[in-house]
Amino acid sequence: MRPVRIALLIAALGAVQAHAGVFDDDEARRQIVDLKVKTEARFDQQAKAQLDLASQIQRQVEEIARLRGQIETLTYELETAKKRQQDFYLDLDTRLRKFEASASANATVAPENGANSKPAADPGKETQDYEAALNQFKAGKYKEAAAGFGAFVQKYPDSSLAPNAQYWLGNAWYAQRDCKRAIEAQSVVTTKYADSAKAPDAWLAIATCQQEMGNPTGTRRSLETVLTKYPGTPAADTARERLKKK
Secondary structure, eight states: OHHHHHHHHHHHHHHHHHHHHHHHHHHHHHHHHHHHHHHHHHHHHHHHHHHHHHHHHHHHHHHHHHHHHHHHHHHHHHHHHHHHHHHHHHHHHHHHHHHHHHHHHHHOOOOOTTOOOOOOOOHHHHHHHHHHHHHHHHTTOHHHHHHHHHHHHHHOTTSTTHHHHHHHHHHHHHHTTOHHHHHHHHHHHHHTTTTSTTHHHHHHHHHHHHHHTTOHHHHHHHHHHHHHHSTTSHHHHHHHHHHHTO
C-alpha cells in the first residue's frame, strides 16, 4: 500500500505543477497583450500629434506664402505709385518751366541808358544747366543729379528755376536714401522759396522722410503745415488723405 500512496502523491504534485505552468503562461500572455495595447495606443497618440503638428506647419507655410505675396504686391503697387508721381511731377515741372520762360520773355524790359544794372544771366544757359541735371534724374543717376542741382542753385540763386532745382535736389537725395540731406534741401524750399509752387510739395517730401525716420510727431506737423499754409492745393489734398491714415 505504501508504494501506491507514494505514486498517488507524485501524481498529485505533477498535476499541481502542470496547472501552475498553465496559469503562468496565461498571465504572461495577458501582460503581453496589455503591453501591446498600451504601446499601440501610445503610438497612435504620437502619430496623431505629429500629424497635427505637420498640419499646423503646413498652414503656417501657406499663410507665410500668402503674406509674402501680399507684401510683394503692395511693394510693386507702392513703387508703381512712386513712379507715377515722379513722372507726374517731371511732366508738370516741364510745363511750368515753359510757361515761366514765356512769361519772363514777355516781361523783359531793356534798362535805361546809363543805369547801373547787374549783368543779366543767360536764360539759355540756365535752362541748359537745369535740363542737364533733370535728365540725370530721369535717367536714375541720382548722385549726378544731386551734384547738378546743387551747382545750379549755387550759380543761379535768383533764377526762376531755383525753387524747382532745390526741390529736385531734395528728391535726388531721397532717391539715394539720404533722408537727412533730403530734409535739409527741402527745408530751403519751404523757407527761402516759401511762395513758390514747389513749397507745398517740399513739405510733403519732408513728411515722407520724417515718417521713414520714425518721427510721427514731425510727420503730422509737416502735413498739418501744408493744410494751414497751402489750402486748396493738390498737396493739401494729399496731406489730408495721409493724415486720415494716421
